[in-house]
Structures are given as structure tokens and as C-alpha cells.
Amino acid sequence: MLKLRQDQMTIWDCVLPKELLNLNEELASIDKILDDEVFMKPFLKHWNVRIGRPTVPVETYLRMMYLKTRYKFGYHTLVDEVRDSFQWRRFCRISIDEKVPDHSTLVKLTQKYGEKIVQELNQALITKVTQEKVIRSRKLRVDTTVVESNIHYPTDSHLLADAIKVITRKAKKIQKALGEAGPTVMDRSRSAKKRILAIGKLLKRRSGQAVESVREITEELVDKSIQTVLEAKEMLNHAEENLKEKLDKSVKRQIQKLDTIVQTAEKVIRQSRKVNRGETHIPNRVVSLHDPDARPIQKGKLGVKTEFGFKLEITENEDRMVTDYKVHKGNPNDETLLEDAIKRHIKLTGTVPHSVATDRGFTSRDNEKALTSLGVKRVSMPKRGKKSKERAELEKNRWFKNLQRWRAGGEGTISVLKRKYGLDKSLSRGHQGVSTWVGFGILTYNLRRVAAIK
Structure with a gap:
């Protein structure tokens, strides 16, 4: 109730x-x-x-x-x-x-x-302060960042070893709960660990022969993972056919979790074999057994080339209030996100922003036309590549430069959200868990901003 x-x-x-x-x-x-x-x-x-x-x-x-x-x-x-x-x-x-x-x-x-409740709480706060004229939202800046998942660096060999270890551990718990003779899962964790250590030693040589040896060891891990998965499936089928009515809810939940891990492990096995064959581009690559929604994302940072997690889109106004946010799976192109972000803002606040500023990642002719058709008067998006004389003159305008200087302040807001409100790394798993985590972080930040403005 x-x-x-x-x-x-x-x-x-x-x-x-x-x-x-x-x-x-x-x-x-x-x-x-x-x-x-x-x-x-x-x-x-x-x-x-x-x-x-x-x-x-x-x-x-x-x-x-x-x-x-x-x-x-x-x-x-x-x-x-x-x-x-x-x-x-x-x-x-x-x-x-x-x-x-x-x-x-x-x-x-x-x-x-x-996540739905947290999102609606944020929307309720923005609507409330807009109606009370606490904020105006005449200027907006839109940017994206990465919310990392709480996982270790995902190599194929480590993912295979993790699959063996996790499946074996969960299978032992289920076998103990079943309490009768039936299919079991052999513990291959120690064997997998030895092969991981061997890979570490081989990679220190940094030679072509070492790479081939690593691929051979990875193939051995694939074989052991397949054996573990097959034994786990046999156990699940036995429990489903013979003991379904006798099991209590806690054991059924454990069985469901094991089934989910087995399905993810099968994806890891398939992608590991592809990599061993020389295929480097694998769509929807699994980077974690426990957070299969996480994806590798490259944002062009000098220090960190690849981050593993979710892409976060943030819309902020001149009062440094986050008026809208959205957590995306994978790494969608920034160009495809801008129009929807502005439409959501207009629907939420009931007002069309006078100015919008973004970095060059959002720049496209279609976006500029779309924002102008929505009623935005000034759009400050630096063009990529060679610029025409007219475009160069446009970007030299004082209003364009001022909006770009103001846009750079959004990096500071993102830094604050990451350092103080937990948006650097989510301790919740899955898209829904990360969206809820991010939503509470932004809600807390916005509440403090409203308290400071008032």
C-alpha cells in the first residue's frame, strides 16, 4: 500500500x-x-x-x-x-x-x-521552477558524456574466465538447494586462472609469436567455457523438467539468474571466436557478464581512448539547471540527438529557447534547419572541416563567439556531476539501473541549484 x-x-x-x-x-x-x-x-x-x-x-x-x-x-x-x-x-x-x-x-x-519515477520527479521540479519563474531557459547548451559501468577492463580471455567462474559458483548454490543427485557443473575456475596468468606472461614479450600463443590459449578458454555452459544447461533442463513444482521462489530466482548468465556467456564465446578469426568489428559487443547493456564508447579523449558504459546526454540552461537528460545504450552519433533534446525541453517548459549552443559534434545542416523551424533564433554550432566564406563570417559574429564561450561552461557542470553526484561511475547495473542512478544524481544537483537560486 x-x-x-x-x-x-x-x-x-x-x-x-x-x-x-x-x-x-x-x-x-x-x-x-x-x-x-x-x-x-x-x-x-x-x-x-x-x-x-x-x-x-x-x-x-x-x-x-x-x-x-x-x-x-x-x-x-x-x-x-x-x-x-x-x-x-x-x-x-x-x-x-x-x-x-x-x-x-x-x-x-x-x-x-x-527510472520512470525519477525522470518524472526531475520533470516535476523543472516544471515547478519554470512556472514560478525561478528559471527562464532562454539559453540552452547540450553536451554528452560517458557514465562508466563498474567493471574491469574487458578482454575476451578475462570474460571467458569470468563466465566459467560465475556459472560454476551459481551452479553450486543451485545444486546445494536441490539437494539430490542430478547433473553437476565441473569447477574449471583454477584451470581458467592458470591460462589468464599465462597470457599475462606472454604479452610481456610483445612479439608476433606471443600474439599467436595468446590466441591459442584463448581458444582453450573458449572450449572450457563451452563445456561449462553445456553442463549448466543440462542442470537447468533437469530442474525445469523434474523439480519445477517443488522449488521455492529463492531457488527459482537463482535458476533465472544462472540462465541469464549462460545466455550472456554464449554471446562472449561467439565474439571471442570471431576475434580469434581476425574479425575486429563486432556490433553490440559484450563487455561485462553482469552488465550486458554496457558498451565500449570512444569520445576522443587523449588520456582514455575507450570507456565502457553508457552515453549520457545533458541539456542545461543559463541558470545551470539540467532541464533534460537521457541515458543511451552504445554510442549514438551526437548529430542524431539534438533535435529530440530541444523538442523535449520545449514540451516540458512550454517555452522555446532563444539561443542554443553545442560543440562541433552536433553540427549538421539538418540540425540548424530543424532548430530554426522550432523557433530558435540563434544557433551556435561550429562547423567541422573547411568553411565557406559566409560560414566563416557567421562564426566570427560576437553573439556566436559569446555562446561558444558560455557553452564551454557546460564542461564544468559535467565535472561537478561526476565528482560530487556519482555520474563518473554507476554502481547500478543495466540500462534501467544506470538511468535511475543518473536520475537521482541530477535530481539532487537540481534541488541544490534551486535552493541556491532562491
Whole structure:
């Protein structure tokens, strides 16, 4: 059952000294903003259920997630910190004699509400401050960056070894739960580890012969992975045919997880064989067993040629508010993202920006025409390659240069989001998990910006 707000004040709120309960300036401002009913509407829209046990109050959940993102806490640490602080209890609307929600409850709620709720919360905040004329959004700058997944550098040999290890570990848990004779999965983890160490030694030689030897060892890992996958499939089929009705929910979940890992491992096996045959271009390449949605992305950075994760598109106005964001799988061309980003902004705020500034990655004649047709008066996008005389004269205009200088400030915002709000690396997995992670980071950043502007 959905519960929006906490019960009334208790006697402790009247007995304890005010100094223990008064919120600092930041939390008082955020608390006032989150009191608005607009932040309850997304939950009522999707989760307005009147049966079952009451959930953690929505206002408590939102405030705890703000603190988690603001201070980059884990769920365990968040619960401990809120439990030990009078002020944070007051901010989260948790009475002194009341139990703080368990970390597992917060994890389940985050998975339950998902990316859609967080996106609508951000939209509600932008709509609210636009209608109140706190922000204007006459100027917009659009940029993209990479949110990295929490994975190690993915080589084919390491992915194969990981597949063997993970499948064996999960199969052992399932076999223990089944508790009867049946198909088993042989533990080849030690053999896979020896081959990984051998590859490390061979690569130090940096010769053509070493590369051929590495390919031979990788092929051996492919064979061992195939054997492990076949044994795991046999176990899954046995459980499905003979024990389906006898298994409890926890074992069924383990079986489902193993089935997902097996499917991903088969993709890793196929792509490893392609690489060994000399095929280097593999669409939708798997870079992680646990985060199969992550992709290799090249952004042209000098220090890091390739990053592994998701592409994040950010739209920001002159008040340094992130008015729109979107997490993309893979590395779509920036040119294809701009028009939709401006349309989403117009739909959300109800206003057409006067000026739009981007880097040269977004530049195309079609984009300039599209933005002009939408009503944008000034479009500042440097042209790539050789410029005509008319184009060179256009880019020399003061307004064009000023917009480009202002656009460069977006790199600072991205840096702040990465350093302080967790957008450098997502600890959640999958496209939905990363979108939720990014959404809470941007919501927390925007709430602080609104509090500073007001």
C-alpha cells in the first residue's frame, strides 16, 4: 500500500531542545521544496495501491535518497548515518522512537520505482521552477558524456574466465538447494586462472609469436567455457523438467539468474571466436557478464581512448539547471540527438529557447534547419572541416563567439556531476539501473541549484 507522508509529530518533537532538531540552511531549503505535492503525483500515478502493508512513506524515501546521493553513501552507511543524527531524522521525517528503514527495503523500493519515477520527479521540479519563474531557459547548451559501468577492463580471455567462474559458483548454490543427485557443473575456475596468468606472461614479450600463443590459449578458454555452459544447461533442463513444482521462489530466482548468465556467456564465446578469426568489428559487443547493456564508447579523449558504459546526454540552461537528460545504450552519433533534446525541453517548459549552443559534434545542416523551424533564433554550432566564406563570417559574429564561450561552461557542470553526484561511475547495473542512478544524481544537483537560486 502506497504511503505518501509520515504520521503527525510525536511527543519527542516537543520535548527535545530545538537546537537538536533545527535543520541547517541547505536541508531546510530542500525540505521546503520537497514538501510540494507535485513530487507525490508520479508515485500516485504509477503506484497508487490501497491493499497490502504500508510502504516506507514517499517523503521519507525521497529525502533519504537525496542524502545518499548528496554525500555518496552506500545504503548501509546511509541508514547508519540517519539513525545517529537528530537533524537527519527530522529531515527524513523519521521520529526518534521510530525505526529507520532497512537498507534492503531502500534497495527494493529503488528497483520497484525505477527510472520512470525519477525522470518524472526531475520533470516535476523543472516544471515547478519554470512556472514560478525561478528559471527562464532562454539559453540552452547540450553536451554528452560517458557514465562508466563498474567493471574491469574487458578482454575476451578475462570474460571467458569470468563466465566459467560465475556459472560454476551459481551452479553450486543451485545444486546445494536441490539437494539430490542430478547433473553437476565441473569447477574449471583454477584451470581458467592458470591460462589468464599465462597470457599475462606472454604479452610481456610483445612479439608476433606471443600474439599467436595468446590466441591459442584463448581458444582453450573458449572450449572450457563451452563445456561449462553445456553442463549448466543440462542442470537447468533437469530442474525445469523434474523439480519445477517443488522449488521455492529463492531457488527459482537463482535458476533465472544462472540462465541469464549462460545466455550472456554464449554471446562472449561467439565474439571471442570471431576475434580469434581476425574479425575486429563486432556490433553490440559484450563487455561485462553482469552488465550486458554496457558498451565500449570512444569520445576522443587523449588520456582514455575507450570507456565502457553508457552515453549520457545533458541539456542545461543559463541558470545551470539540467532541464533534460537521457541515458543511451552504445554510442549514438551526437548529430542524431539534438533535435529530440530541444523538442523535449520545449514540451516540458512550454517555452522555446532563444539561443542554443553545442560543440562541433552536433553540427549538421539538418540540425540548424530543424532548430530554426522550432523557433530558435540563434544557433551556435561550429562547423567541422573547411568553411565557406559566409560560414566563416557567421562564426566570427560576437553573439556566436559569446555562446561558444558560455557553452564551454557546460564542461564544468559535467565535472561537478561526476565528482560530487556519482555520474563518473554507476554502481547500478543495466540500462534501467544506470538511468535511475543518473536520475537521482541530477535530481539532487537540481534541488541544490534551486535552493541556491532562491
